[in-house]
Amino acid sequence: MKEKITDAKQREKYGKIGSVAAILCNVALAAGKIVAGALTGAISVLADGLNNLADCGSGTVALVSFRMAAKPADKEHPFGHQRVEYVASMLVAFLILVVAFELAKESVGKIISPVAAEFSYLALGVLAASVMVKCGMFFFARTLGKRIDSDVLLALSKDSLSDCVATAVVIASLLVAEFTGFNPDGYAGALVALFVALSGVGILKDTMSKLIGQAVAPELIEEIKARIFAHEEVLGVHDISVYSFGPNKFYASVHIELDASVDVMASHELVDEIEQEFARETNVSLTGHLDPIVVNDPAVVELRKKFGDLVRGLDENYCMHDFRTVIGPHRTNVIFEVAVPFDCKKTDGEIKAEICRAVQETDGGVYTPVVHVERQ
Template sequence: MNNMTKYTKIKRVALSGILGNIFLLVIKLIIGFFTKSQAMIADGLNSAGDVFASTITFIGNKISSTPEDDEHPYGHGKAEYIFSMIISFSLFFVAFSIFKMSVDSLINKQEFTYSPWLIYVALAAIVVKLVLFFYSINIGRKYNSLLAIANAQDHRNDIFLSSLTLLSVILGHYNIYFVDGIVGVLISLWIAYTGVSIFNQSYSVLMDTNIDSKVKKEMEKRIMDIEGLDHVDNINSKPIGLNFILIVKISVDANMTVYEGHSISAQIKKSLMEFDHIEDVVVHVNPAQYHR
């Protein structure tokens, strides 16, 4: 995979998200405060969080795409997960703010002034977010980027949230105002759930979670097909950004020559490098038994 191509694509995802969310932020808050619609104001504050998330995506992508150097021999890929975690924290903050405002509006039985502009803005938000979602999710899946996928999830959530906002506006037209506050609460809970999801994905990588057990068994099976190997002692992995370094411990006949042992190690490395997202393979050879 061309890292520069990946960097450019995710950069475009971030920039499109920033521009689209700024546009939605402005129109949502103007109409929301003008009509005193809690659902629309909550939706607008969510867009403010989206601007921050897209900006963090832009910065994180720039750092994670920096080539390896003497201090970072395996590159700066983990920055993507650090900045994804920052996005999750921002979502928690936005969720709490929206939840508090919405509960207050329910307690105080606050009503809003119906305006057809509320419907127009909600529909515009749904269309813009649909476009941003499909664009971001395609890039995220193609380049296996948590940052792009996190942005896509955020856009997807906004589609549902703006749909709920639209529903509360329509019901408000028929003087059913309490739904407006309830929608605000639902929006806050949905944002919090998304934050937890992104946090868990980032945390797993930053805490050096091992490779999937099914993939590990497949690797062991592949290694055992190599002639001259006695058994596999262990396979561990260390995440580096989107990829992994494998640390493989094997045992061979103790009377085997260094050259023969090195040949088996080379075959193991070549075989395991064929798996997706493997950056490097380190093979340690142990003696299986001694012959007298």
Template sequence: MKNIEHEAQKLKYGEVIKVLAQILVLNIIVSLAKIVYGLISNTASMIADGFHSFSDGASNVVGIVGIWISGKPADETHPYGHHKVETLSTIAISFLLFFVAIKIAIDAYGRIVSPTEPEIGFLNFAVMIVTTFINIFVVVYEKAKGHKLRSSILISDSKHTQSDIYISISVILGFIFIKMGFPIADPIISFVISLLIAKAGLEILKEAIDVLIDAQMMDTDDIHEIVMEFEEVCYCHKIRTRGKDDHIMIDLHVGVDRHKTIEEAHDIAHRIENRIIERREGVYEVIVHVEPGCDEEV
């Protein structure tokens, strides 16, 4: 059974890697277009947006490596598998975002202190509009795949790219202000971009930390309701959940008639486990501790 589950998980990780590889190519194209033409036109906000897109590509690489390691089966030294390596990868993405945010903020400050006039033309608008539509496609595609495959790294990466869309729109608006005679808009928008990038990094970091510190992953009242559907159970308590969206682990205690045989109690526990796994998507394992809790059959 475990071998079948591992093979299914392996196929899933293969799909996730395929999606990340496809998006990596698009992110490289988008980032190069923005950075190269940003340098040609001396536009700080465009260069900043290009580096943000480049960090999207870097996060794809980190994600591919993390998923590859996560796909390894459980072994003697890692009996619970390597699933949290994916979570560590998302933390790496968040720190990458922090680094990019600081770099852009420093460059923006330098341009505010020593202003320069960017050369905004038709190609600036064209490059930004085309790359924005590419990013919209990436977000929709990656988010849909992330929810379908229950992959935290695809979902977090799509949020990263989604922030790139808002940033690109702000850069385009900045071009309009620059054309109207307000060149100071360029470094100011760059600085705002750095704050948005840092915010995205914090959101991703918080989600990853919740996984690492075993934060509650499901509504325990919901689980309690499922368990109490069994007539043989007189109470259910000490419900705990942990893990990540596609790999939730649950343990709980149930009380049954103290006169039940070991075989009968085991059968009840097994049926509870199966029902929770069937009813709730993303649940990987349920451990039921049976207690002699009733004086007579319920």
């Protein structure tokens, strides 16, 4: 598989190529189907042509979005403009849904008051060619969309795929009418409208999820961890938060655990070096937080392991970090954070109580746990 393109200028270039190709193909298909539909009186053929005409608008939206998304960050938009592509995908989805509504309305009228459509090999040929062209557009837009990680091109590819299925239904409708005498034109048009609507809803759902704040791919989290752990001084990482501000535009924060006995300036310099490495070599703008870890005190090390094992024993998905102790005359406070998955059904309060009970049963009140639960 070819490497993804992350350079802004290259993404704009390939995005424009994909958008212009979609516009030109849809103009040609719309013209052919509308003419064929008008000559034969087949509402399903005409409806399919109108759908392609709307797809021209979708391609235009995509073309404009790539130009806007490539604009650099400014005072009003300090994180850049790449989320414009998400907005463009939503516009594409709305255009598709409008077309689906109009097609459904026309088809219902055709079902109520059917009109015989003249069978035409011209219409059949235009539709068959359309299926092949749309299949090619689907593979082209999907391949290019994945290569540049573009939601709007992937939306166009899904639309092309639904058009392939919809046009195949229209072809079947014409053949049924010719060889059986039953005219399913209105029903076929309604089925086309259904396929178009499902495509629009799917695109809208995917895009809204990303605008709301969809979690990044787990592979990106693992890549961030691997890069940080490549520095042998790093003892651990936690509290990784990654935010997407558009395709290939990520901001991340992470807590980096380093030996507390090392000079703080040297540790700070290492964190700076890691941040700069991410800036040079990745599309992730990383902010690192230094967490000093005591490794030379056997008692603290033993307690950290003991409580870490205790927490994991309650649930293998629990992860303890930021462990420290405050020793008093009669008891020792053990302070730590526990990361739990978002899908954990227990409340934070229930998890805290569970851990405190386990500590009490194990040590009989010698240690007082101060627990902070965080979801990730």
